[in-house]
Amino acid sequence: xxxxxDEAAALAxxxxxxxxxxxxENPFGPSExxxxxxxxxxxxxxxxxxxxxxxxxxxxxxxxxxxPEHIMVDAGxxxxxxxxxIYYAQKGGAIxxxxxxxxxxxxxAKDLNATIVEVPLTKDYKLDLxxxxxxxxxxxxxxxxCNPNNPTGTMLDTAKLKAFCERVSKKVPIFIDEAYIDYxxxxxxxxxxxxxxKGQNVIVAxxxxxxxxxxxxxxxxxxxxPETIKLLSKYTVGGMSISAxxxxxxxxxxxxxAFIKETLQKTLASKQFLYxxxxxxxxxxxxxxxxxxxxxxxxxxxxxxxxxARRGVGIRNWKFNNQEWCRVSxxxxxxxxxxxxxxxxxx
Ligand code: PLP
Numbered sequence: 001x002x003x004x005x006d007e008a009a010a011l012a013x014x015x016x017x018x019x020x021x022x023x024x025e026n027p028f029g030p031s032e033x034x035x036x037x038x039x040x041x042x043x044x045x046x047x048x049x050x051x052x053x054x055x056x057x058x059x060x061x062x063x064x065x066x067x068p069e070h071i072m073v074d075a076g077x078x079x080x081x082x083x084x085x086i087y088y089a090q091k092g093g094a095i096x097x098x099x100x101x102x103x104x105x106x107x108x109a110k111d112l113n114a115t116i117v118e119v120p121l122t123k124d125y126k127l128d129l130x131x132x133x134x135x136x137x138x139x140x141x142x143x144x145x146c147n148p149n150n151p152t153g154t155m156l157d158t159a160k161l162k163a164f165c166e167r168v169s170k171k172v173p174i175f176i177d178e179a180y181i182d183y184x185x186x187x188x189x190x191x192x193x194x195x196x197x198k199g200q201n202v203i204v205a206x207x208x209x210x211x212x213x214x215x216x217x218x219x220x221x222x223x224x225x226p227e228t229i230k231l232l233s234k235y236t237v238g239g240m241s242i243s244a245x246x247x248x249x250x251x252x253x254x255x256x257x258a259f260i261k262e263t264l265q266k267t268l269a270s271k272q273f274l275y276x277x278x279x280x281x282x283x284x285x286x287x288x289x290x291x292x293x294x295x296x297x298x299x300x301x302x303x304x305x306x307x308x309a310r311r312g313v314g315i316r317n318w319k320f321n322n323q324e325w326c327r328v329s330x331x332x333x334x335x336x337x338x339x340x341x342x343x344x345x346x347x
Pocket of ligand 1: 146
């Protein structure tokens with residue numbers, strides 16, 4: 001988890017920032033419908049949220065063609081990643097993950113003495129499924145895949161991943177973090193929830209934090225076999241931790257096609273503008289399937305972040321493959337313009 005240290009607060013950035021492009025949030029959300037539902041829910045929020053939580057689980061189950069027993073909701077996907085980390089760490093064994101990838105689950109497991117096996121990405125910055133499969137052994141507790149991958153924004157080939165799940169889940173459980181899958185053209189056919197439907201030992205994590213703009217409201221869920229849900233539910237308070245207004249907001253915005261379409265259009269326009277800015281300044285970038293873009297820097301990452309922050313623009317840096325990288329989240333057009341203005345001064 002994120003401790004409430006000064007460092008964590010610094011990462012969140014000062015509120016007066018011109019462009020907040022550092023946490024892969026969606027500034028086009030929450031939707032008007034969600035906001036209205038949350039305001040209306042305030043007057044009954046003296047009640048515990050159980051029945052509404054149950055309604056959300058049902059709605060998700062119906063949409064995915066599964067039973068409520070296949071679903072567990074929580075305050076964002078982070079507590080569910082954490083519960084998974086605790087369960088598999090205490091079972092003992094190694095967790096296989098990509099590098100670089102989202103570190104939350106592996107880091108939590110590492111704190112509990114699990115062994116973490118990191119497999120570098122392929123040349124095109126995707127998770128190396130073949131390399132990861134080769135690492136599977138008798139001591140493997142879990143495979144963690146972030147698809148699309150954070151921080152690279154790359155997406156695995158769906159047919160290849162489906163075959164991988166079918167084969168590898170017979171040996172080890174596979175956790176697929178799909179926080180950004182709502183941004184790909186057809187999430188319903190690319191999600192590995194299909195593998196869960198087929199009875200495979202696959203856990204899929206989803207969140208309202210990204211496409212629905214709920215990062216500050218906290219709603220997420222996992223989809224898995226009912227026996228896995230039962231095991232993991234022992235390590236989190238689950239539905240009890242989501243506030244009733246947030247649940248009402250989630251119910252109002254889930255699968256709201258008009259809002260989804262508008263958000264995707266705006267995100268795409270801002271992303272296109274960012275691509276053009278980078279090209280104009282002579283920079284390359286990794287084509288992204290998500291609401292963030294990774295590109296190689298020509299200066300030290302830490303200094304770049306500081307210089308951009310001085311100009312009111314929050315972004316993040318990485319170092320891998322002996323190269324300094326910057327990850328820019330996709331924001332409103334005025335934020336992308338602020339990025340472009342500051343970037344021109346430094347490139
Ligand atoms: N998974 C990935 C890949 C993420 O990038 C994030 C947040 O940035 C999360 C999970 C956690 O999101 P939340 O707890 O808001 O659902």
